[in-house]
Amino acid sequence: xxxxxxxxxxxxxxxxxxxxxxxxxxxxxxxxxxxxxxxxxxxxxxxxxxxxxxxxxxxxxxxxxxxxxxxxxxxxxxxxxxxxxxxxxxxxxxxxxxxxxxxxxxxxxxxxxxxxxxx
Amino acid sequence: xxxxxxxxxxxxxxxxxxxxxxxxxxxxxxxxxxxxxxxxxxxxxxxxxxxxxxxxxxxxxxxxxxxxxxxxxxxxxxxxxxxxxxxxxxxxxxxxxxxxxxxxxxxxxxxxxxxxxxxxxxxxxxxxxxxxxxxxxxxxxxxxxxxxxxxxxxxxxxxxxxxxxxxxxxxxxxxxxxxxxxxxxxxxxxxxxxxxxxxxxxxxxxxxxxxxxxxxxxxxxxxxxxxxxxxxxxxxxxxxxxxxxxxxxxxxxxxxxxxxxxxxxxxxxxxxxxxxxxxxx
Ligand SMILES: [Fe+2]
Numbered sequence: 001x002x003x004x005x006x007x008x009x010x011x012x013x014x015x016x017x018x019x020x021x022x023x024x025x026x027x028x029x030x031x032x033x034x035x036x037x038x039x040x041x042x043x044x045x046x047x048x049x050x051x052x053x054x055x056x057x058x059x060x061x062x063x064x065x066x067x068x069x070x071x072x073x074x075x076x077x078x079x080x081x082x083x084x085x086x087x088x089x090x091x092x093x094x095x096x097x098x099x100x101x102x103x104x105x106x107x108x109x110x111x112x113x114x115x116x117x118x119x
Numbered sequence: 120x121x122x123x124x125x126x127x128x129x130x131x132x133x134x135x136x137x138x139x140x141x142x143x144x145x146x147x148x149x150x151x152x153x154x155x156x157x158x159x160x161x162x163x164x165x166x167x168x169x170x171x172x173x174x175x176x177x178x179x180x181x182x183x184x185x186x187x188x189x190x191x192x193x194x195x196x197x198x199x200x201x202x203x204x205x206x207x208x209x210x211x212x213x214x215x216x217x218x219x220x221x222x223x224x225x226x227x228x229x230x231x232x233x234x235x236x237x238x239x240x241x242x243x244x245x246x247x248x249x250x251x252x253x254x255x256x257x258x259x260x261x262x263x264x265x266x267x268x269x270x271x272x273x274x275x276x277x278x279x280x281x282x283x284x285x286x287x288x289x290x291x292x293x294x295x296x297x298x299x300x301x302x303x304x305x306x307x308x309x310x311x312x313x314x315x316x317x318x319x320x321x322x323x324x325x326x327x328x329x330x331x332x333x334x335x336x337x338x339x340x341x342x343x344x345x346x347x348x349x350x351x352x353x354x355x356x357x358x359x360x361x362x363x364x365x366x367x368x369x370x371x372x373x374x375x376x377x378x379x380x381x382x383x384x385x386x387x388x389x390x391x392x393x394x395x396x397x398x399x400x
Contacts, residue, residue: 011349017357018352028184031183032184034179038202040206081275087203103319104321116385
């Protein structure tokens with residue numbers, strides 16, 4: 001992440017992607033598709049034919065591959081924003097703990113233990 | 120003139136909505152969380168506010184990245200939730216207060232806070248869950264106040280600074296207290312505390328930082344304005360930036376507040392869950 005001169009600087013926070021204008025532009029199509037999942041009719045259309053639905057929203061190959069392999073970290077890398085991706089996770093019936101585990105290389109149970117360990 | 124009675128903050132995690140729906144109040148996982156609310160219920164019942172200013176952050180229901188307001192204020196007759204992609208129950212509408220909304224918008228813009236007004240605004244769990252926590256059965260509660268939603272952007276950087284959030288709250292307080300109606304108002308700040316949903320740091324919670332915020336917000340909120348936004352991301356987690364809503368609420372309450380109740384519990388879902396009730400002098 002490079003700083004923009006004259007703007008708030010971005011410190012490097014390991015394991016964290018700052019969702020700024022650059023990421024928002026990169027992930028626009030992906031996030032726009034996920035935003036459409038607020039409506040059940042759109043979720044059904046995706047489930048019916050994911051490839052056609054991704055094509056309709058103009059996702060690039062890296063974004064399509066990330067979704068085909070349910071790779072959350074890759075979705076983030078490709079500009080996905082977790083609030084919109086959460087609606088995709090809903091289609092796949094993944095809880096936030098499932099999604100946490102998938103990103104940190106833990107099982108869901110291990111991830112829940114990790115959460116508890118910070119009490 | 121309207122009077123601000125106090126402010127209430129709470130986390131607004133979607134899982135809480137589920138727990139309410141399934142009445143898990145005594146479930147061992149949920150009990151330490153729900154134990155934070157009886158005192159709030161009592162206060163709300165005794166004070167019966169006429170209006171609720173609900174300061175929350177939208178999570179991708181009301182706004183998309185095509186047009187992302189930094190500060191938005193609802194000015195509708197009613198507000199509806201939606202299923203948010205997860206099949207959440209769709210509730211009857213929450214009654215709005217457009218006269219108060221437009222008064223606040225007029226006052227804030229005159230005070231040089233340039234906000235976005237919304238005559239239609241679908242409200243998400245950030246707005247709904249706190250209503251359900253404070254007014255059980257909401258919106259079907261006989262004491263349900265009419266609502267003005269205020270949403271701040273924490274989806275996309277740049278987000279507002281903590282100082283701006285506190286100053287926004289101060290201007291909001293002036294706006295409310297100049298509303299020419301004998302009315303009682305409560306201000307909510309919803310979201311937080313520390314949590315991070317995405318990336319390899321997903322699951323990060325920071326008790327020490329949350330307690331620092333809880334210990335300062337009532338009587339020393341200016342201290343918290345020294346926290347930079349990137350420091351907030353680092354210490355509260357990427358979604359812990361929702362603490363801005365607490366700062367906005369705090370600003371509206373004026374200098375003299377009394378802390379009536381506080382609760383903090385780790386974890387609820389992926390979050391350090393906090394609740395605070397502050398009463399104005
Ligand atoms: Fe939230």
